[in-house]
Amino acid sequence: VYTSTENFFDSQQFRFFSAKQYNERKSHNPFVNVAYFYTKDSGLSVDDRINILKSNFDKRLETEEQLWSGDDLITKNIKEDVKIYPNERLAYTEITMDIAIEEMTWNPKEAIYSFQLPEGSVATSLSLWVNGVERKGILTTKEKAQKAYTQIVGIEARDPSLMQWREGNRVVVRVFPVSYDLPRTFKCGFTTPLKVENDKLKYQSLNIKGPNISNAETLSRLQISGNEKFDSDKNFELKNNFYINESKGLDKWEAFLPIGNSTYSSSFIWKDNLYEINPIESGNSSFIPSEIVLDLDSNWSLEEIKKIVNLSKNKFAVIINNKKEEINSANYETVFTQFENLQYSLLPLYILSENSLIITKSGSYSANFEELQASEFLNKIKSGTKQKQLKAINISSEINPFWQTIKEQKYVEFIQADLENALKLVKNNQFLSLTTDENRVNIEPAGISIHKKEKLEKLSSNGSNHIYRMYAFGKVLEEQVTIQNDSLAVNKYVTLAQDANIVTPITSLIVLETDEDYTKHGIEKNIDTLGNASINNDGAVPE
Incomplete structure (x- = not known):
């Protein structure tokens, strides 16, 4: 983000002659400029440097493709509307943003926001206000949405908003144009599983990044279906049947609720099928690993490693420079010094023996498959792991983007367990396997599964439409690896995503200025679908 003497007049040095870009205003800092004279060239390409910023410093938003500058934008107001359904172990979060520019500028601006979602969450609504009227998003294939957005923003410089899926539970929303005379308002919604933690249900707020969020006036409003009691690390006051908090910026917060007795009686009926919440089914099966590999980094503590290597009958290994080395009760402290400064590791799964067991402790940062796309490492992961x-x-x-994709795309059989339960599994030569079948989706954070059944005459919905949205998202994620080169299968799962109105690896939500724009770009309005989720409408009737 700094310019040096030799390229002082090239303010776009990170943007040209590179497949990637870094969207932050360049500045001239005299101290940094002096430092350049004493610094050897890293030998890294611009693309590599940007990938390091993305994966190691959480700078993915700053590297999103930008058709127009986003300089000088501010987020003026945020409304955070949350409705929690304890009986379904689900929640719906709706975020409304007002974007503005405080000083007159020559060109319109493009605003880009990043929403880091809790595991298992899915984007289910998008709206943009055009000429004072709310226009709701339409779900289409990611290719059609991207093409329409690029054409209208890049060439015609008119109104759209686009919501796209990204690896690692992240969603990106774009809004254009924003100017001094034309502030904008957009709204987006996310369906989230409540996490089971210490015999309670936990709601986690979204981690949002965007133009100058920290000074926004924020109104947080919370509803609990069934008026269950809750605890939160955010201070809410009860006003007019809503829990209200007014603040500045958008700090992360959590709410905790008791686990109720009615979870497994919740269901939703859609198009002659019943989608029913059941307990997640799992069982311990016998598993004697050929080797046990510890995937170490700075997230581990010495005490955790000690407890594992003290399991006397087992042998353990670590991978150092693509070679296996033994780790045991005598050398674990010395071995850990080679890992203790790593934010994350990228374990070369393809060199492990068949039927190996990996014990990892994931943080929130890592490279993802997108950033590793051109690497020999990723090619070997894809070709040499599943078998x-x-x-x-x-x-x-927690789970980082690398392990999230490994899990979703089933390169390994992956479970989460605390250290105590992990030690029991290793000691007893067992592994915990989740029951799966064609009509079942497991929502692991919430400890539930959603079953699809044929509707019987007397049954009726008693749950929200978010049950079906979560089922559809699970099915698309399960199949995304096998459908990538199968156009018929892609169409099948695009149709499923449109039915539930969910943003996925193969679909996006887009708002265009006029109905003619949709026709022009071959984007059909969603008919007979659940449509955009809404904080005020959680029943079966589509919008």
Whole structure:
């Protein structure tokens, strides 16, 4: 983000002659400029440097493709509307943003926001206000949405908004144009599983990044279906049947609720099928690993490693420079010094023996498949991992983008367990397997599964439409690897995503200025679908 003497007049040095870009205003800092004279060239390409910023410093938003500058934008107001359904172990979060520019500028601006979602969450609504009227998003294939947005923003410089899926539970929303005379308002919604933690249900707020959010006037409004009691690390006051908090910026917060007794009686009927919440089914099966590999980094503590390597009958290994080395009760402290400064590791799964067990402790940062796309490492992961029948236990409650994709795309059989339960599994030569079948989707954070059944005459919905949205999202994620080169299968799952109005690896939500724009770009309005989710409408009737 700094210019040096030799390229002082090239303010776009990170943007040209590169497949990637870094969207931050360049500045001239005299101290940094002096430092350039004493610094050897890293030898890294611009693309590599940007990938390091993305994966190691959480700078993915700053590297999103930008058709127009986003300089000088501010987020003026935020409304955070949350409705929690304890009986379904689900929540719906609706975020409304007002974007503005405080000083007159020559060109219109493009605003880009990043929403980091809790595991298992899915984007289910998008709206943009055009000439004072709310226009709701229409779901289409990611290719059609991207093409329409690029044409209208890049060439015609008119109104659209676009919501896209990104690896690692992230969603990006774009809004154009924003100017001094034309502030904008957009709204987006996300369906989220409540996490089971210490015999309670936990709601986690969204981690949002965008133009100058920290000074926005924020109104947080919380509703609990069934008026269940809750605890939160955010201070809410009860006003007019809503829990209200007014603040500045958008700090992360959590709410905790008791686990109720009615979860498994919740269901939703859609198009002659019943979608019913059931307990997640799992069982311990016998598993004697050929080797046990510890995937170490700075998230681990010495005490955790000690407890594992003290399991006397087992041998453990680590991978150092693509070679296996033994780790045991005598050398674990010395071995850990080679890992303790790593934010994350990228374990070369393809060199492990068949039927190996991996124990990892994931943080929130890592490179993802997108950033590793051109690497030999990723090619070997894709071609040399699945046939090895590997299993992995994550002893963290978090999961980073690398392991998230490994899990979603079933390169290994992956579970999360605390250290105590992981030790029991290893000691007893067992592994916890989740029951799966064609008509079942497991929502692991919430400890539930959603079953699809044929509707019987007397049954009726007693749950929200978010049950079906979560089922559809699970099915698309399950199949995305096998459908990529199968156009018939892609069409089948695009139709499923449109039915539930969910943003996925193969679909996006887009708002265009006029109905003619949709026709022109071959985007059909969603008819007979659930449509955009809404904080005020959680029943079966489509919008």
